[in-house]
Amino acid sequence: FFLFDKEKYSFEEDYLATIASDDDKLKMVMAMSMKDPKYKVSAKALYKEPGTFGEYWLTEFNKNGKIAPLISLTKLDGTIYQMVNNNNQWTLVDFWGTWCSPCRKEHPDLQSTYQKTQDGKLPNLNIITIASNDNEQAVRAYMKEFSYTFPVAMSDNQIERAYKVASWPSKFLVSPQGKYVVIPFGVDWQKYIADYIN
DSSP: OOOSOGGGOOHHHHHHTTOOOHHHHHHHHHHHHHHOGGGHHHHHHHOOSSSOHHHHHHHHHHHHSEEOOOOEEEBTTSOEEEOOOOTTOEEEEEEEOTTOHHHHHHHHHHHHHHHHHHTTSSTTEEEEEEEOSOOHHHHHHHHHHTTOOSOEEEOOSSHHHHTTOOSSSEEEEEOTTSEEEEEOTTSOHHHHHHHHHO
16 A cells, blocks of 8 residues: 655655554545545555445545535526536536636636547536636637637626635536535646546
């Protein structure tokens, strides 16, 4: 049994080395996994219970995640987006703006990820992006200029408060049962999501 990313060796990893029981180690590694999904592989190696690890992982995620505020917003295509329990689909909620340079920098990757959801390569992921502090005309022009097709809803200027958005871009990963975690800014968010949902 080992953990990865030795350069980020933490107090939790140090403490883990002192635990004798595999059950106790699993509890500790699962707690670490909820903060950083890179530990999921280690948790899976320790898992010895009946049932699949995937079921266990989802149960633990839902125990530890926060209840996701409901979203009901109008998308650029005129339809209403409502976040509901999504038939075993996770949801990436991404807050951005045309005025936000770090947001714009991420959009080629966001478009690529969205395309994978459409091509069946990420069948268990749903994406909704929310344009904040912006106007519809500017958002439409931006999407057209770069040929982006990922779904965009216009903010109602309340949803940011519900999700406690403090900076842009902000990303949240919501489980099929409606619990969420914050995806830390600056991480490889595509890998972060893949580690959680696969």
